[in-house]
Amino acid sequence: MPPRQAFTGSCRKLVFAFDVGTTFSGVSYCFLDPGQVPVIQGVNRHRFPAQEHVGGDCKIPSIICYDPDGAVRAVGAEAMQEYIEEEIEENGWVKMEWWKLHLRPKTMVSSHITDQDIPPLPPNKTAVQILADFMRYLHECAEKYIEESQANGADMLRSVEHTTEFVLSHPNGWEGPQQAQIRNAAVMAGLVPDTPDGRSRIHLVTEGEASLHYCLGSGLAVDGFQDDQGVIIVDAGGGTIDVSAYHMTTAPSFEEIAPAECRLQGSIFLRFGNENDPAYIKFGTIKDKDINFNIRSGQLKLMGSDVAPLFEPSAEAVIEAIEEQRHVATKTISTVFLVGGFAASEWLFTRLQSHLRPLDLNFCRPDSHTAKAVAEGAVAFFLDHRVSARVAKFTYGTRCATQFDRNDPQHKLRASMAIPRPSGRTVLPNAFSAVLTKGTAVSETKEFRKDFITEVVDRSSCDMIATEIVCYRGDSPNPRWTDTEPACTQDTSKVAHTISPRRGYAGLQFYRQEFSIVLMFGLTELEAQLSWKEDGIERRSSATVVFDQVVEAV
Template sequence: MPALQPYSGSVRKLVLGIDVGTTYSGIAYAILDPGEVPIIHGVTRFPGQESAAGDSKIPSILYYNPDGSVACAGAEAALPGMDLEAEDNELVFVEWFKLHLRPERLDAGEIKRRDLPPLPRGKTVVDVFADFLAYLFRCAKRYICETHANGDSLWSSLEDRIEFVLSHPNGWEGAQQGKMRQAAVMAGLVPQTPAGQARVHFITEGEASLNFCIQSGLTNETMRAGQSVMIVDAGGGTVDISSYGFISVSPLAVEEVTSADCILQGSTRINARAEAHLKELLKESAFGNDEDIKSMLDYFDKATKPVFKDEKESSYIKFGSMGCNDPKVKIRRGQLMLTGEDMLSYFQPSLDATVSVIEKQRKNATRTLSTVFLVGGFAASPWLYASLKHRLEDLDLTLCRPDSHTNKAVANGAVCFFLEHFVSARVMKMTYGIKVVVDYDPADPEHLQRAANTYMRQSGRVVVRDAFSSILKKGMRVRETEEVSQPYVQEAHDSRTLDSVVTDIVAYRGPGADPRWMDLTPELFTPLCTVAADTSRVARVTRQGPKGVYYEQHFNVVLLCGLTELQAQISWTEDGIERRGPAKIVYDDDLEASQ
């Protein structure tokens, strides 16, 4: 188990790791004193959860008042009698809100946005995310103030120097990170300034779980140079699967050995399939009303689902009273019997999808994988663990499940990420590039068939539209400090139009790594973000073209891609020296339109 290094910063800081999960959330933190080795703590006391002190997770749920303000959240929203209070005061219940943030293309065949519990009227997913972040932040403040000596003065000395690390599923991209940063500002975690927003960092749930496993000593047996491990983080909304190789042990250096995956097959899908089945089963029964089905699903989630372990046995859902009977649908004395086949139909798709991705990663990994760690809340399922263990034995993979099911893994691993960057290289999941024009070559058959899609530039060059220039290729391993650049040439009759550049970074999501043309499969190319930069300081050369004088400008767009968040700069040469300037990345707001 690698020891954390003494904090090398010059001023005292607080780092908060916040894991907003689909069903449960957690918080971890470390106080950073210059020269001292940090200790990572979990927040283990939450309002409304005093009877379960020591628990490091709370439900990701809220109640809203009719005026749109938050009535209560977390464990307080799950207290006995809250449903009656909600009915009396017309409160609106919100759960699974995190899934509204997901990219549309992620597992689109499995879940549609309309299938999710709705957001309150007038609220966006960012609004709800911000409200819940604000609640978690208050919980963290209260816990630190109550737990540490002179806690109030400690907090007031640190509250302007808090670094936040927010975790998200492997499948979330820059647009989702942008929404989460926006929510952090709305929640009052940081001010809406460049310096404030720079205090918000991101890490994937898969990498955070790896950090936790390393820091907790869980990977000691496999942590030898040349060995590799897979992390399967099975949560409420997603199953995140990542594979890593240990390049060296001292100092510890870890690299992704294949690109990470994310599937929407977490434990909430079990609930969704159970709900669909119950509605169909009970449509002719007196107990097929919304109230009884809600009561059944609540019991299923809390009592039936967690203990299911064997499809040879029947499972039961308690609801109503002893007088509730309907033999036709196996309801007797207030209990609905589910066969092993019924339960299997809820669970099996999640297992099959997870095994399919594990097989894919094992096949594509650049190093041999032998050990799989199963973490996350869904990992506690005895059926999932036993079934996955059996399936993986056929693949010569050993499955390990930490005793605690590592509910706190992601929040702790997020703090660890801020302190120690164990993962030094990540594998690109898709190809990033830009739409370009290329010089027309009539001898090239691909150019010839696009002869109608050509035009003449100011220089007199004839160019073909819809070409694609790859900057970062799928499967490419990128180190944290690595950057890639793309040279640009701009031409214009009016010099002033060269004072800025705006270009779309396009993601190619097809099977290949280096496509040449965007017009062949346009549906596989999606805008990832827009890079905008001030090029007014970049030199321009005066040229003579067939239509008179024009201006030409050369520069590079630089992408820094080895981190957990895409960053961009612009570079140019001035008097033989490379100059750099900031470039702003703007993500398309495609969330509201797709509600």
């Protein structure tokens, strides 16, 4: 990879990256000084409160405790201290773990995980509020770390108070609704003000793409991008396993070559190394002991051979995801990189190695610090922006009406649903018109557009036009109807402009509006707009709310 270039901005900036995981979280940051080459740094775990004796080199537990009034009382390693258990028992505190999974899209395949498997949320607290409280804590600790570890740290922070950028990572499977929740949580946490300028300083990146940037920064991943071959990045975390595939077009630019995957099969229950070694589960204090049940010093001893089957579903999920990526990727896969907290498991590494080596695939972990891959990679994503094209994971389009065709068998079956239009034409409702199809490679600057019309007899109905952007999740390569195919509303747009009356059936006066739906999916978030012409000039409207009105595909 070419070396990172000096920052060309006119004033100092600060970039924070928060990797909020199901079990552990971390922070990385970078000061951008004009003329200087940026250096990514991590907030050392020892600088977080009560973290001095907790394992790991860069992360804290994703745990937060609330009192009965909903006030935050302990976060991270503080929440794991013994006295906290007394407070929970005596004063009704609530200890929240795995709360991030409450944000998961309900559309994700997760039959093995239900809301009943996750600790319930405290009264009067949403998952978004918990995320906000946790990010506020990370931000406060990160700023304190900078103040204490860097010369003139306090002055440096004051100089970037209004120019700090935040990169927030999320699993590959998190979609528009979850991205909106993350943005709202960042505002609630006070990271940025609730203004267009403030929200523009929030940047989202998938954990898969952040991991790619980390692997590239490690220097070892570059060798995997040879001879037009592709690589797969497996980010194995506590709650999710994110799998992405890329290939290098022209250095240093990369393209996604398969729809990214996300599986809810992380190492959420146990840490496990080798089936030949025993595993220990700490559940009490050093005084807890029962030799008959292999309990000593507050730890339950289990045979490794008994624990290994518990992890087999996770390994199988990773293998299945890798094989799916290999199957749909547009380039031959030559290398697989394993990162994330679960990557530290020697058992998982060995299990995957035994599957991949016979397939003549290179398989490795970039280095011994895979747990910090997402946080550091998220900063590198902001600085280097290596990925120029991504693959659409779903088909996006809109509900509309389509002109009735008597020769189409499906139209004949729906003849009773036909609707006459003011112009004299007959249409069928509940049609689906795809704008962006699954598997399409989308560059950052490419737009996807489709034209539509709507006809009304009441001029006042033309003051506002709205249409839904629908996400189709089924397997059909050409979904045609929204009443028989699974879909969900993703986004909406609206538009108003001046139009002239027309004459239709039997001289009926009506109004026709012509507009286009425009989708942009070059970054990690889908953007939707409506486009129309007014006095020959194109106008556009950003996404807003849903209104019911029939539109037709042109």
